[in-house]
Amino acid sequence: MTTTEIKTNDRTTTPATTVRSNNAIGRLDFAKSAPKVFRAVIGLDAAARAGLDPTLVELVQIRASHLNRCAYCLHMHTTDARKAGESEDRLHMVAVWQEADHFFTERERAALALTDAVTRIGDAGVPDEVYDRAAAHFDEEELAHLLALILTINTWNRIALSTAKRAGTDER
Numbered sequence: 001m002t003t004t005e006i007k008t009n010d011r012t013t014t015p016a017t018t019v020r021s022n023n024a025i026g027r028l029d030f031a032k033s034a035p036k037v038f039r040a041v042i043g044l045d046a047a048a049r050a051g052l053d054p055t056l057v058e059l060v061q062i063r064a065s066h067l068n069r070c071a072y073c074l075h076m077h078t079t080d081a082r083k084a085g086e087s088e089d090r091l092h093m094v095a096v097w098q099e100a101d102h103f104f105t106e107r108e109r110a111a112l113a114l115t116d117a118v119t120r121i122g123d124a125g126v127p128d129e130v131y132d133r134a135a136a137h138f139d140e141e142e143l144a145h146l147l148a149l150i151l152t153i154n155t156w157n158r159i160a161l162s163t164a165k166r167a168g169t170d171e172r
Helices: 035-049 054-068 071-083 088-096 106-119 128-137 140-162
Strands: 002-008 011-018
Touching (some): 054 088, 106 140, 128 140
Antiparallel strands (some): 002 011
16 A cells, blocks of 8 residues: 545645555556465366356356445456346346346346355355255255355455456456
């Protein structure tokens, strides 16, 4: 972090903290600074996706990115979802999926509910009814992969937010 001084009425006050971003001064490049860790997260991501519907994968990643306020990942995954043929209507409704239930299947809604609970786990854990709802729509292997996917996108969100990644700058 860098500090700058704030001037008010021609007087200098206490230093203010400013956030360095990748486009100017830059925070660390996580992939270059910790390549083994980066590759491990990529491996977890790939393993988590295996056997899951690609549309569901993008919906989960978009929802977690909304909740975590990660513009970088949100931009990346909405772009990927569009390329995969996802409709604009559904993309816009992910943020309010509970109120727009007719846009999503029961299976997708169960996955989105689990995404909400796991992403906000500190608030109340994962309620039994949310877990049971997901378990009713996914077999044990799928459910394990879904959980791993949710954990992975939360990790990517935290990496992107911590390193101040800017939306629209991904190289994919």
